[in-house]
Amino acid sequence: MNSEYEKVKNxxxxxxxxxxxxxxxxxxxxxxxxxxxxxxxxEDLERRGVxxxxxxxxxxxxxxxxxxxxxxxxxxxxxxxxxxxTIAERIAKFPEVKTVRLVSGxxxxxxxxxxxxxxxxxxxxxxxxxxxERVRETVTHFLLKTYKEEGILYEDxxxxxxxxxxx
Numbered sequence: 271m272n273s274e275y276e277k278v279k280n281x282x283x284x285x286x287x288x289x290x291x292x293x294x295x296x297x298x299x300x301x302x303x304x305x306x307x308x309x310x311x312x313e314d315l316e317r318r319g320v321x322x323x324x325x326x327x328x329x330x331x332x333x334x335x336x337x338x339x340x341x342x343x344x345x346x347x348x349x350x351x352x353x354x355x356t357i358a359e360r361i362a363k364f365p366e367v368k369t370v371r372l373v374s375g376x377x378x379x380x381x382x383x384x385x386x387x388x389x390x391x392x393x394x395x396x397x398x399x400x401x402x403e404r405v406r407e408t409v410t411h412f413l414l415k416t417y418k419e420e421g422i423l424y425e426d427x428x429x430x431x432x433x434x435x436x437x
Contacts, residue, residue, distance in 0.1 A: 347406055357405070395408055
């Protein structure tokens with residue numbers, strides 16, 4: 271692919287990453303190319319799996335929905351032929367699991383899970399993750415507060431609460 275296509279493709283990806291609801295007409299105006307070209311590039315990116323999906327970042331607490339999220343560190347014994355892939359794919363199939371990543375450090379996998387209560391999450395780890403054949407160890411970190419997610423700050427702008435000092 272030529273470098274001009276790569277440049278336009280990357281600009282479209284950055285626009286969509288910042289606002290998945292950006293319309294082709296908006297992107298077209300921003301980049302100075304036709305809507306048809308934007309549509310063709312986006313369809314190509316979707317077909318090739320570069321664009322994996324579209325989603326909203328939701329503050330569930332503000333929406334009044336109770337949920338508990340936890341980050342589970344998992345130490346595994348990799349398989350000789352597939353390494354970490356087989357166990358990571360198996361863990362990823364559980365509906366409670368939102369994200370699975372291979373990481374460096376003391377643990378091998380980072381797993382983000384969601385449940386209705388802390389008990390649900392603890393049960394999930396104890397009954398579904400820990401007993402898996404290649405899992406050697408887990409550490410669970412419950413997420414207490416989100417400050418920023420997917421590049422979006424959760425805290426609304428607050429007034430400067432510092433007291434004025436006058437001499």
